[in-house]
Amino acid sequence: MIRTGLNVGNTRKGERAVEKFTRKAGILAAAAAFVGISVQTQAQDLLYDWKAVDQASTPVVGFTPAPFVTDANAASPALLSQLQQLQASNPGRVAIKVPSGTGLSPASIATLFNNPNFTINYAFLDIETPVTSGGNSNTAVAQTNANLIHAQPKGTGTFVGNYRLFPGNGDTSGPGAGPTITDYRSGGATGVNMANEDLYPGSPTYRAGNTVPGSPSTEIRRGLFVLPIERASYVSNNLPAGNKHIPYVNRFNNFNNPALQNGTTGGFPSFTPGVAAGGFTGAQTANNMLSRGDFSALVAHYRLRGADGVHLLDGGVVGYTQAQFEQDAKDGFQQPAIAAIFNGGGAKLATLDTVSKVDGSVQDNEATGVVYSGVYSLTQGSGKLALLVSNLDDGLHTLEIPQAIGGKFVPGSISIAGGQHKLLEFTGAGTQWQLNAGSGLAVFTDSDRSGVGVPEPVAMGGASVFALTMLFRRRRSR
Numbered sequence: 001m002i003r004t005g006l007n008v009g010n011t012r013k014g015e016r017a018v019e020k021f022t023r024k025a026g027i028l029a030a031a032a033a034f035v036g037i038s039v040q041t042q043a044q045d046l047l048y049d050w051k052a053v054d055q056a057s058t059p060v061v062g063f064t065p066a067p068f069v070t071d072a073n074a075a076s077p078a079l080l081s082q083l084q085q086l087q088a089s090n091p092g093r094v095a096i097k098v099p100s101g102t103g104l105s106p107a108s109i110a111t112l113f114n115n116p117n118f119t120i121n122y123a124f125l126d127i128e129t130p131v132t133s134g135g136n137s138n139t140a141v142a143q144t145n146a147n148l149i150h151a152q153p154k155g156t157g158t159f160v161g162n163y164r165l166f167p168g169n170g171d172t173s174g175p176g177a178g179p180t181i182t183d184y185r186s187g188g189a190t191g192v193n194m195a196n197e198d199l200y201p202g203s204p205t206y207r208a209g210n211t212v213p214g215s216p217s218t219e220i221r222r223g224l225f226v227l228p229i230e231r232a233s234y235v236s237n238n239l240p241a242g243n244k245h246i247p248y249v250n251r252f253n254n255f256n257n258p259a260l261q262n263g264t265t266g267g268f269p270s271f272t273p274g275v276a277a278g279g280f281t282g283a284q285t286a287n288n289m290l291s292r293g294d295f296s297a298l299v300a301h302y303r304l305r306g307a308d309g310v311h312l313l314d315g316g317v318v319g320y321t322q323a324q325f326e327q328d329a330k331d332g333f334q335q336p337a338i339a340a341i342f343n344g345g346g347a348k349l350a351t352l353d354t355v356s357k358v359d360g361s362v363q364d365n366e367a368t369g370v371v372y373s374g375v376y377s378l379t380q381g382s383g384k385l386a387l388l389v390s391n392l393d394d395g396l397h398t399l400e401i402p403q404a405i406g407g408k409f410v411p412g413s414i415s416i417a418g419g420q421h422k423l424l425e426f427t428g429a430g431t432q433w434q435l436n437a438g439s440g441l442a443v444f445t446d447s448d449r450s451g452v453g454v455p456e457p458v459a460m461g462g463a464s465v466f467a468l469t470m471l472f473r474r475r476r477s478r
Contacts, residue, residue: 046309383428
């Protein structure tokens with residue numbers, strides 16, 4: 001049976017008119033109420049990396065380093081000096097990471113959020129144990145910390161989030177229900193105000209294997225690509241107005257997921273394409289890791305579906321360096337044609353749908369491997385639209401977009417080859433979007449899908465780095 005997904009027409013970031021959702025076979029029953037509501041999305045480039053704690057550990061320009069903070073160092077002169085320097089170099093993006101299972105004490109929060117020399121704009125909490133909310137994160141402690149931060153004179157405008165605490169009503173990407181809007185809002189008006197969902201391809205927080213028809217030869221790859229996009233879409237659809245959306249992202253992370261473990265690398269379970277795993281033969285797992293280009297496309301889809309930025313974890317592929325990881329994420333998030341529309345004014349998201357009309361029929365994106373996302377503006381000239389279309393299947397597919405985007409229609413169909421990502425740029429012409437000459441070219445063209453996937457510590461490499469990861473790690477979902 002084909003799952004029917006989120007289908008909200010021209011839903012745009014910030015559309016929050018309906019907050020009562022009914023989950024039934026993956027359908028948001030209130031979806032139709034979103035159509036026609038127009039809230040503009042803002043250009044954001046909030047790029048963070050869990051390993052980037054200072055300028056020396058941040059190899060790619062554009063990523064903002066954020067130090068780890070606990071009660072042990074919250075009042076230290078070295079930390080306060082670093083935050084002051086970050087205020088000068090990254091105004092409006094100063095962030096801290098709180099890896100302590102108990103969060104910060106009231107005294108530490110008062111010290112950090114009353115300092116005259118800096119303002120902390122983002123607080124990324126990693127409070128996971130003991131789990132108190134649906135197998136996700138320690139919601140109660142996170143909400144208490146958020147309330148304490150927002151009660152401080154310089155913390156009222158801080159965006160506070162906790163790992164895997166997000167408004168996930170209706171999300172069908174996981175094996176069971178994740179956190180809900182009720183969890184996310186349980187802190188009241190001054191609780192968390194930043195969604196930090198886990199977008200980790202290969203994680204057990206996603207369903208193990210397809211529940212929809214499709215070719216076994218690309219079933220793994222399609223799931224790795226489509227399911228995180230689906231989760232991000234539901235979060236954007238549910239997010240209260242004024243909140244930030246900065247997910248944790250990875251290229252791969254198979255921690256605690258036996259379905260994607262078929263060997264051992266560095267003493268940890270790994271996934272090697274071409275080797276049997278999870279009921280798949282070796283031939284069926286071949287070419288099923290996401291390539292570097294696929295990861296860049298994935299990040300671009302996240303932005304096109306409402307993410308204000310990304311917080312990288314580790315990469316999760318043997319030999320994949322931190323510099324490559326940051327660069328690939330930046331290339332996706334700041335793809336020039338997409339960024340130009342976001343930066344040009346009046347930008348709106350084209351869709352949050354998790355179903356598409358492919359090969360003549362409406363199908364779940366995971367069944368076909370075809371996903372399209374986009375951004376448009378009706379105020380830039382006669383109108384501009386950029387669509388990113390991805391096909392993580394092996395065969396050629398055709399995509400039709402029957403619903404209007406910003407009151408204009410995309411004529412005809414779009415053909416896209418297996419394993420390809422295409423960027424199409426359009427100009428408004430009456431009631432249609434006219435494809436620009438020379439547009440529709442392949443982007444993020446890296447077809448090497450043979451990398452060995454690992455959980456986060458292995459990919460980092462080196463005993464000293466491993467020790468640091470164990471001390472300050474962005475823990476994987478249980």
